[in-house]
Amino acid sequence: MKVNSPLQVYKYLPQTNCGECGEATCMAFASHLLDRSNKIEDCPPILDGKYKKKYLELSELLASEIREVIAGVGETAVKIGGDDVLYRHQLTFFDPTVLAYDVSDTMSEEELVGRVKKISEFKKFYVGAFLKVDMVAVRSTSNDPSKFKAAVKKVTETTTLPLILCSFNPEVLAAGLEVCADRKPILYAATKENWQQVSELALEHKTPVVLFSPGDLDELKTLAVSFKEIGINDIILDPGTYPRGEQLKTTFENFLKLRRAGIKEGQKDIAYPIMATPITSWMVNEDPITASYWETVLASVFTVKYGDMMIMHSIEPYALLPEVHIRSTIFTDPRTPVRVDPGVYEVGSPTKDSPVIITTNFALTYYTVESDISSNDINCYLATVDTDGIGVQASVAGGQLTAAKIKETFDNAGFDFKEKTSHNTVILPGMAARLQGDVEDTTGLNVKIGPPDSGRIFGWMETNWPPK
Amino acid sequence: MAKKMKINDVIELLKDADVEALEGVTFEGDIELEIDETAAGIDSLFAYTMGQETAKIGLYLLNLARSVGYPVDQIAGMPAQPLAPSVPKLSKLIESKFSVGTNDEWKTQIQEVTLGATSSDGGTRGHTITLGGEKALPYYFDAPMPNRNYVTIDVFDMPIGMAKAVKSNYEDVMEDPGEWAKKVVKEFNADLVTIHLISTDPLLNDTPAVEASKTVEEVLQAVDVPIVIGGSGNPEKDPLVLERAAEVAEGERCLLASASLNLDYERIAAAANKYGHVVLSWTQLEINAQKELNRKLMKQCGVDRDRIIVDPTTAALGYGLDYAYSNMERIRLAGLIGDEELNFPMSSGTTNAWGAREAWMVSSPLKEDSDWGPREYRGPIWEIVTGLTLALGGNDLFMMMHPGAVKVLKEITQTLFGSIKTDEIDLSNWVAEVVA
Numbered sequence A: 001m002k003v004n005s006p007l008q009v010y011k012y013l014p015q016t017n018c019g020e021c022g023e024a025t026c027m028a029f030a031s032h033l034l035d036r037s038n039k040i041e042d043c044p045p046i047l048d049g050k051y052k053k054k055y056l057e058l059s060e061l062l063a064s065e066i067r068e069v070i071a072g073v074g075e076t077a078v079k080i081g082g083d084d085v086l087y088r089h090q091l092t093f094f095d096p097t098v099l100a101y102d103v104s105d106t107m108s109e110e111e112l113v114g115r116v117k118k119i120s121e122f123k124k125f126y127v128g129a130f131l132k133v134d135m136v137a138v139r140s141t142s143n144d145p146s147k148f149k150a151a152v153k154k155v156t157e158t159t160t161l162p163l164i165l166c167s168f169n170p171e172v173l174a175a176g177l178e179v180c181a182d183r184k185p186i187l188y189a190a191t192k193e194n195w196q197q198v199s200e201l202a203l204e205h206k207t208p209v210v211l212f213s214p215g216d217l218d219e220l221k222t223l224a225v226s227f228k229e230i231g232i233n234d235i236i237l238d239p240g241t242y243p244r245g246e247q248l249k250t251t252f253e254n255f256l257k258l259r260r261a262g263i264k265e266g267q268k269d270i271a272y273p274i275m276a277t278p279i280t281s282w283m284v285n286e287d288p289i290t291a292s293y294w295e296t297v298l299a300s301v302f303t304v305k306y307g308d309m310m311i312m313h314s315i316e317p318y319a320l321l322p323e324v325h326i327r328s329t330i331f332t333d334p335r336t337p338v339r340v341d342p343g344v345y346e347v348g349s350p351t352k353d354s355p356v357i358i359t360t361n362f363a364l365t366y367y368t369v370e371s372d373i374s375s376n377d378i379n380c381y382l383a384t385v386d387t388d389g390i391g392v393q394a395s396v397a398g399g400q401l402t403a404a405k406i407k408e409t410f411d412n413a414g415f416d417f418k419e420k421t422s423h424n425t426v427i428l429p430g431m432a433a434r435l436q437g438d439v440e441d442t443t444g445l446n447v448k449i450g451p452p453d454s455g456r457i458f459g460w461m462e463t464n465w466p467p468k
Numbered sequence B: 001m002a003k004k005m006k007i008n009d010v011i012e013l014l015k016d017a018d019v020e021a022l023e024g025v026t027f028e029g030d031i032e033l034e035i036d037e038t039a040a041g042i043d044s045l046f047a048y049t050m051g052q053e054t055a056k057i058g059l060y061l062l063n064l065a066r067s068v069g070y071p072v073d074q075i076a077g078m079p080a081q082p083l084a085p086s087v088p089k090l091s092k093l094i095e096s097k098f099s100v101g102t103n104d105e106w107k108t109q110i111q112e113v114t115l116g117a118t119s120s121d122g123g124t125r126g127h128t129i130t131l132g133g134e135k136a137l138p139y140y141f142d143a144p145m146p147n148r149n150y151v152t153i154d155v156f157d158m159p160i161g162m163a164k165a166v167k168s169n170y171e172d173v174m175e176d177p178g179e180w181a182k183k184v185v186k187e188f189n190a191d192l193v194t195i196h197l198i199s200t201d202p203l204l205n206d207t208p209a210v211e212a213s214k215t216v217e218e219v220l221q222a223v224d225v226p227i228v229i230g231g232s233g234n235p236e237k238d239p240l241v242l243e244r245a246a247e248v249a250e251g252e253r254c255l256l257a258s259a260s261l262n263l264d265y266e267r268i269a270a271a272a273n274k275y276g277h278v279v280l281s282w283t284q285l286e287i288n289a290q291k292e293l294n295r296k297l298m299k300q301c302g303v304d305r306d307r308i309i310v311d312p313t314t315a316a317l318g319y320g321l322d323y324a325y326s327n328m329e330r331i332r333l334a335g336l337i338g339d340e341e342l343n344f345p346m347s348s349g350t351t352n353a354w355g356a357r358e359a360w361m362v363s364s365p366l367k368e369d370s371d372w373g374p375r376e377y378r379g380p381i382w383e384i385v386t387g388l389t390l391a392l393g394g395n396d397l398f399m400m401m402h403p404g405a406v407k408v409l410k411e412i413t414q415t416l417f418g419s420i421k422t423d424e425i426d427l428s429n430w431v432a433e434v435v436a
Helices: A006-010 A026-034 A049-062 A109-121 A145-158 A170-183 A195-205 A217-230 A245-263 A278-284 A288-304 A317-331 A363-375 A392-398 A403-413 A430-443 A454-464 B007-014 B044-050 B052-067 B177-186 B209-222 B238-248 B265-275 B287-300 B321-336 B350-355 B375-393 B403-417
Strands: A068-071 A078-081 A098-104 A124-126 A129-131 A135-139 A163-166 A186-190 A209-212 A235-238 A309-312 A343-347 A356-360 A380-385 A425-428 A446-449 B002-006 B032-036 B112-115 B129-132 B150-156 B192-196 B227-230 B255-259 B278-282 B308-311 B397-400
Touching: A006 A026, A006 A049, A026 A049, A098 A109, A098 A145, A098 A317, A109 A135, A109 A145, A124 A317, A129 A317, A135 A145, A145 A163, A145 A170, A163 A170, A170 A195, A186 A195, A186 A235, A195 A209, A195 A217, A209 A217, A217 A235, A217 A245, A245 A288, A245 B403, A278 A288, A278 A309, A288 A309, A288 A317, A288 B375, A288 B403, A317 B321, A317 B375, A343 A363, A343 A403, A356 A363, A356 A392, A363 A380, A363 A454, A380 A403, A392 A430, A403 A430, A425 A430, A430 A446, B150 B177, B150 B403, B177 B192, B177 B209, B192 B209, B209 B227, B209 B238, B227 B238, B238 B255, B238 B265, B255 B265, B255 B308, B265 B278, B265 B287, B278 B287, B287 B308, B287 B321, B321 B375, B350 B375, B350 B397, B375 B397, B375 B403, B397 B403
Parallel strands: A098 A135, A098 A309, A135 A163, A163 A186, A186 A209, A209 A235, A356 A380, A356 A425, A425 A446, B150 B192, B150 B397, B192 B227, B227 B255, B255 B278, B278 B308
Antiparallel strands: A068 A078, A124 A129, A343 A380, B002 B032, B112 B129
16 A cells, blocks of 8 residues: 555545545545545545546555455455555454365365365354355366366365365366356466466466465566566465475565565565465374374464465364464454443343353453353343453453452442342352452452353353352 | 656667667657556567567557558558557566565664573573574564574462363372473473462462472472472562562572562562562563563663563463464564663463363354364464464563473474474475375
8 A cells, every 4th residue: 555644545535525435524435445444436426437547546556565366256255465564563464364275186075075065164153253264275186187177066066165276287277167267266376387378277267376486486476477467467476385394484484575575665576465385284294183283383374474375184173273263363453442341231131130240341351251141042241340451360460350340340330239130149250269359348249250261151050040 | 657758769769679660750849758557558579579668669659650640550560559458478487586675674682681590600500591682573584583482381389270181291290399390391391490389379378488489499409491480470479479489599590470560570670689580571461561661670670681571461362362462573573673671582471372262171162163173182282373473473482381282382483493404395296295
């Protein structure tokens, strides 16, 4: 992005404050273009012919430093790349790393279908939504076009997720495209050997293409410059992910170099999304648990540092769970508030016999507790104490969660235990057990100690509620 | 961007090119041409033989010539207008060189801090460990990292509840901190040992400081690695406990964990100064508080720069690691560009990862989730990913618990550090070669 103040953007807008974009003023719209919560196309007037020049200029100014490549179609389409900064605290990272998991064309149909289903159905609840994975990579281990075509076809029949077609043989890729070109798959990969045929496939089918040049950034740039010249813009760079030793150290440095060149130095001819292949862990580790662990380690390294897309093999929960969580860690927008408003919230339809549970106003804590309670159909009052957005354990240690703060929460909410409850009891988080005496003295309430993890509230209730 | 040039410049430029048919074409006056480099419509063969830049100029010149009546279409074999956008076919790759600069804003070195003292320095440790000293973000190519990451494994002065996957490693030594310390060094390759004096918590055993200090002596005798001494986290009692522990460990250059703004940090700082230890400066995910505490330790308490390590707080993967990571990265970047209140080695309580339910719970409490699988494999990877992420954010020292997690974290951090050498792999046909 070449602009950094709303005023600079405003100059290119119609400046009529017509409100058609949903913002009150063009200036407000300008600031949302800068933080990328609005698109220029949200402004109908600027699309009008008379603003065409300004529209094009502004599009150029607002374009992300790293090109954004789109693969797949419809609701499962993925955006890859699109970043503007080197560190997430400077703004936020856009377009979370796209996670692809492989199948191969020498798998039995049963195994292939089973894996594809697991990949597409995986979900993990987290802060109000489900974390999922994004793509299926079909690898040709047979090098046989007809086998590959059959495998790709089977995958498209089983899932709507977008595909990566993986082979260094252009004939194999062409065979795969015959059955899925309309799904806008990614071609993996063009190399210095096959680049002419693969570029023709990418042009003909208008698909994104990965350029693969293991360990050689000159060659990678040579490919990128050449593809651009041919007229291909939807490019993804694979500098090779070596799974161990000094080659892995060099791989890490290559990711840093490519991203620094693209963002800090504005080298447009190399400013494309970068992909990693943690799956190469399986080339050097025979034990499947070791291979899966190391694959997750590689996936984590390249999620933190600049991998925009990656291919993995393990679909064990102990691989998928950390992988979706580290991605969410890195791509969570640091500009969104970390805390919820303090107060006493109703979960479900609490009655006078329902428990009153205490938690903190750290957004993550609050949403975790809330989802644990509501998912188990527990009706209760959830008192959210203002701990400056710090979680339970840390705020007990740091003095932000105290008996006085708890009393204040109920007082400010006008929550009268005599009127609202039949039991005059609060439940403290297990991690805050040490506050029990203080809370009893300060509030005059009965205090029960809940479980240390809210995931266990349901079981805890069975033996501890109602209070005797 | 459009370039402006005068027509005579164009002719001058084309002089050496093979466009003889244009000779004799003259223009009157200074006609300015706006040449849009992104304009399509350049004949590919022409472009290829003459080079893009010249071709564009030539094209505009020809169009201009055409507009004033010259039969240019018959001259150079150019297609008639309009020129359809056509794609140049390449017969060979356009050779390019990649280069990128180093970061010249990183001018300040991170402080080096040594833990442990050998007999030559008045201690009894077998060796010392030096943390910090970076001149760039970790593992970056801008400057070599002088010291690797280190791992200290937690030992407690009383049996405590812990996740099953962790506990199974320590069941035989939980009653004996000395044996526990020996086990983590000998069997689990700990670089340091942390002895947590949690039994001193008034809400637990309320062990007196004098008695707790005996455990410290025991650990110092059991192992010869540098040690970290932790309190119970009780802000009233910790200064007392750490003071006494510092005294019995005089001269060993231990890390006292920790000084924070919510307790009497002056007493802990004074104990470190008096008995020759290092202070862990602990704040909670707040860079300005970290600056404030470091400043107070240096200015108000007179702690030398080479006796401060910071712990900006570790939150587990899925439970605030995003804040912990960015907080560390900001602290490290601020240090590198010259903030001398923040350029200290960092330490992470990576063990906190075990607080995440994904690390220890048998199955998901939410029925909508996909199966979480066996927990014994989820826990260690949770600790690894939590630590690894912070390693990438600049963390130097890791306080950990699970031996398997320690092993993997060491392997990846030392690989990125550059000290692990292996045979080279050929990736050129990985697509077919990965067998799994």
